[in-house]
Amino acid sequence: MKIRVTPTNCIHSFLKINKFFVSVFLTVLLNSFLFSTSLFAQSGEAAFKETCIACHTIGKGKLIGPDLANIQERKPVDWFIKFVKSSQTVIKNGDKYADSLFKAYNQIPMPDHANLSDETIKGIYAYITEHSNSSATTATATTTEPLVGNSDRGKLLFVGKIRFTNNGASCNSCHNVDVKGFISGGALAKDLTHAVTRLSEDGVAGIISGLPFPQMKETYNSHPVTPQEIADLTAFLATVNEQDPDVRTSSISNYLLGGGIGGIIILLGLYSFFWIKRKKQPVNDSVFDRQIQSY
Numbered sequence: 001m002k003i004r005v006t007p008t009n010c011i012h013s014f015l016k017i018n019k020f021f022v023s024v025f026l027t028v029l030l031n032s033f034l035f036s037t038s039l040f041a042q043s044g045e046a047a048f049k050e051t052c053i054a055c056h057t058i059g060k061g062k063l064i065g066p067d068l069a070n071i072q073e074r075k076p077v078d079w080f081i082k083f084v085k086s087s088q089t090v091i092k093n094g095d096k097y098a099d100s101l102f103k104a105y106n107q108i109p110m111p112d113h114a115n116l117s118d119e120t121i122k123g124i125y126a127y128i129t130e131h132s133n134s135s136a137t138t139a140t141a142t143t144t145e146p147l148v149g150n151s152d153r154g155k156l157l158f159v160g161k162i163r164f165t166n167n168g169a170s171c172n173s174c175h176n177v178d179v180k181g182f183i184s185g186g187a188l189a190k191d192l193t194h195a196v197t198r199l200s201e202d203g204v205a206g207i208i209s210g211l212p213f214p215q216m217k218e219t220y221n222s223h224p225v226t227p228q229e230i231a232d233l234t235a236f237l238a239t240v241n242e243q244d245p246d247v248r249t250s251s252i253s254n255y256l257l258g259g260g261i262g263g264i265i266i267l268l269g270l271y272s273f274f275w276i277k278r279k280k281q282p283v284n285d286s287v288f289d290r291q292i293q294s295y
Contacts, residue, residue, distance in 0.1 A: 043120075043123040044120070044122070044123025044124040044125065044126050044127035044128075045123075045127045047116070047120050047121075047123055047124050047127075048124050048127050048128070051113060051116070051124070051212075052068070052124065053206075053210045054206050054207050054209070054210025054211065054212035055110070055203070055206060055207075055210070055212065056068045057069075058128055058131045058132060059131070059132060059133075061202070062105075062200075062202070063200070063202045063203045063206040064105065064108060064199050064200070064203035064206060064207070065101075065105055065108075065110060066101060066104075066105065068128050068132075069128070069132040069133075070132045070133070071125070071128050071129070071132070072125070072128070072129045072132070074097075075097070077121075077122055077125045080121065080125050081118055081121045081122070081125075083098060083110075084113050084116065084121050084124070085112060085113055085114050085116065085121070086112045086114060087102070087109065087110040087112070088109055088112070106198060106199075108198065108199070111212075146231075147227055147228055147230075147231040148231065148235075149228075149230075149231035149232045149233070149234050149235030149236075149238075150231075150232050150235060151232070151235040151236045151238070151239040152236075153232045153236075154229075154232035154233045154234070154235050154236025154237070154239075155236045157170070157171070157229055157232055157233055157236075158170065158171045158172055158175075158177070158185075158233060158236055159171075159172050159185070160172065160173075164223065164225055164226075164229060165226050165229065166223040166224055166225070166226070167223050168219065168220045168223035168224070168225060169219050169220075169223075171185070171192075171233065172185025172186060173185070173186050173188075174186045174188040174189040174215070175189050175190065175191070175192045176191050176192070176193070177191070177192050177193050177237070177240050178191065178193040178240075179193070179240055179243065188215075189213075189215070192237055192240075193240055193241070194241055195237050195241065196234075196237050196238050196240075196241035197241055201234050201237075201238055204233075204234050204237055205230050205231070205234045208225055208230045208233060208234070209225070209227075209230055
């Protein structure tokens with residue numbers, strides 16, 4: 001049986017072949033896009049945990065800053081890059097959404113991350129997008145029971161009367177809480193008396209666990225604070241925050257300022273007392289007298 005070759009048959013065969021190759025090409029292209037997006041998200045995961053996790057969650061509620069779940073539905077990646085690099089610049093340029101976030105979260109400015117490259121921030125964006133509606137995130141958020149903190153134990157941990165499980169430094173090595181009858185702590189870092197008012201309890205817990213500040217990271221990275229200890233410290237700071245204002249004593253900064261001024265006054269007084277005689281006569285007066293007597 002002979003197959004009759006006609007122009008119509010050739011056109012049909014050509015179209016069938018082309019459709020096959022086009023479908024294969026689109027499948028490969030789609031898989032490549034999904035694979036590259038997944039790799040992008042994986043690279044963004046480390047950056048998110050390093051930079052963002054102390055203040056933000058993905059689908060687990062707000063901390064110091066907003067929950068970032070479904071950010072892709074609210075703002076494009078270009079806006080996200082600008083905001084991460086300098087949120088205050090975006091606000092000052094008149095962005096109403098950025099300004100509303102700033103006011104909604106106690107006007108706590110987000111630290112600038114100008115050191116992050118555009119590619120790194122795109123990776124963070126991809127990671128947030130990929131995990132926004134994941135069942136794993138939802139399951140973790142709904143099944144994890146919150147730990148109940150013990151304020152008294154948190155106080156002892158704060159001052160170092162109870163050692164942390166992993167032998168980290170006590171909090172009052174760098175921080176102070178302003179409480180009557182409580183030994184003031186260090187002044188190297190932020191006073192934590194009103195930390196819960198500024199950051200909320202979840203925010204305080206997020207900072208202790210996430211270690212967003214270089215000195216905290218250096219101190220506790222190899223000596224992590226356990227979840228129960230975080231709950232205890234947070235409970236203690238919440239108790240301090242709820243005190244009646246009349247019970248609070250003066251800030252440690254006022255003590256330091258007053259002590260410094262008082263010390264200067266005492267030193268000036270001692271200097272004047274010991275050197276007053278030298279002010280009444282020339283420095284080499286005794287040498288001059290010996291020279292006169294020798295003639």
